[in-house]
Amino acid sequence: MNRASLIFLALLAALLPLSLLAGRVWIDPFDTRATANAALILAELRLPRAVLAIVIGAGLGAAGAAMQGYLRNPLADPGLFGIAPMAALGAVASFWLAPLLPAAVAAWSLPLLALGGAGLGMAALALIAGRTSSDAAGGAGGGIALFTLAGLMLASLAGALTALAITLAPNPFALSEIVLWLNGALTDRSWREVALAAPLIAAGIGMLALAARSLDALTLGEEAARSLGLDPARLLLLLVVGIGLTVGAGVAVAGIIGFVGLVVPHLVRPLTNRLPSSLILPSALAGACLVLAADSIVRVLPFVTELRLGIALSLIGAPFFGWLLIGMRRGRL
């Protein structure tokens, strides 16, 4: 565990208790007359929500670090490359399909269809980019460029189909549900969502960690990386499955939460030796901190309805992205 990991672990340890106490009902930890209500709020509302924020943030942070390493580009965001939009499309499809399903299945249809969408996106990416990476082994090159284009193609296709589903919404109620859901949030999430997402995201981070040394090799370019023993097909598989699990499971339980995967590796990179392998674990921890802090803040903001977490993070993330672009123009990245 490197220095950056320790810093963000300590930050997370400080943020978690604060997050548990903050909300519409502030809980006073020194109040000895703690009510049953407070205990219930903690155990059934605050704690699962905080754990889910940590899990989702960790997945997005790790996916961002791995994605930037793979594309050798500090402006890559895992959400840009098809998997998150495909998961969102699956979730939107569930608004149509749920009424047709038996009640027991319908309750789970949204996360399951979102995971299905992510899986479909992963398969399409692996099929298109996998072929090119074996081509690259034959010297044609361009594996990473084709991966990017395939991801963008998927993202725009999924985006268009999602927009179609919205315009054809069966009723205004479904319409507002879809739109609300697309702007991710952690409101009213329970241990059920944690149980669904946590194992998948943990497995995904594990896959990305396995890819770390191969991502380091890519620092020197594709040919030099292969000369160091990199297996492009194995790397692509680890990456597609790892990002599919981390991002797909996150979208399945919380909707689209953007910019975490883009912003977090940037904040972490200067604290590390800048190689992707040293970035994945601290980015996971920093992502957990960011989503946990942002979710705690939207909870206490004095709005009539809670500001959606996805909107809040994009409000912070988009200007940050612009600042990065300006920094890049000045050659400071």
Place this chain on the structure above:
Amino acid sequence: MTLAAENLTLTRGGHEVVRGLSARLTPGEITAIVGPNGAGKSSLLLGLAGLLAPSAGAVTLEAGSLAALHPRARAQAIGYLPQTPDIAWDVSVESLVALGRLPWPGRGQAAIDAALAALDCEGLRRRRVSQLSGGERARVLLTRVLAGEPHWILADEPLAALDLAHQLGLIAHLKACAGEGQGVVVVLHDLAIAMNHSARVLVLKEGQLIADGPPSEALAPAVIAQAWGVAARWLGEPGAMALATGPGPGRAEQGFG
């Protein structure tokens, strides 16, 4: 550990870029690959490094086929320095050189230190790659290859973009590697450097080997006229030759149209 191409044909983008080439390379000396633009030099180097699969023929390392070797074992035996080595992240010199150890288990700090010392890069250890001059950068990238302790060092135009002093410095380092028994294969543009510093020269034209031997034979004026279409003659003494060129018969007939 000999590296050999046997009737090697390489195809890129549907075109045969190297055709039926055979050459058995021996370690302990510098072999230069030269030829006009588009002759297939870089492709041949990629093929010899096992990074471009033969469409016919084979590359063998010692007795076995290179293609059958596990990528990790191949990476331990052959170090490859690409022509335009870009570095995606602004890492420290030591982190960059440590990447050369990726084919091996463990960190291999001793090998990293030895490589840094061999190329006089110890003082650069903590420097970021963005803070290096062109010459330092080229040296550090070669250090990365050396850190992997490969039997073979394959470098694609390692001297491009270097000034005269740095060119000679890098060549001296490569000579030292060959002196230690490593095989060194370099693609070169500068024929005088190939003439003065290599033990053997392979001349390529349109994907075919048209000369192979000690530089005084492989770079004879007749070969230069055949490969480049330029009339040229060597001036000076062995080890310090310079190439004097004039318009050749081929170029004169073709004109520039």
